[in-house]
Amino acid sequence: MSGKTTGFRVYLTDDQRSQAEAGQKAAGYKTLSAYMRDCALSGAPVHLLTIAREMGKLGQIANDILTAGDAATGTGGLYGSDARKAARRIIKACDAVTAALRVD
Structure with missing residues (x-):
């Protein structure tokens, strides 16, 4: 070019x-x-940037959950209200990705 x-x-x-x-x-x-x-x-x-941002958020949340209890990171597991809050954030990120994919 x-x-x-x-x-x-x-x-x-x-x-x-x-x-x-x-x-x-x-x-x-x-x-x-x-x-x-x-x-x-x-x-x-161009909705891919929006999708990528939401997937990045979802990846970070999942990473936080998957590394919970990992001795190397020094984090503990999620329980009670923290677990519910993480689940709501995951659902919100999934909804945002779905909405972005449905845009005409």
């Missing part, structure tokens, strides 16, 4: 712009242009 860039105009209805801006915010892009460029280049809306 060459380092030269060129301008490109896109005309959107108010509804389309609102949808694009919502997608930009949900995907964590700083600019609408960057979000739209990545959408166009990937051929699909």
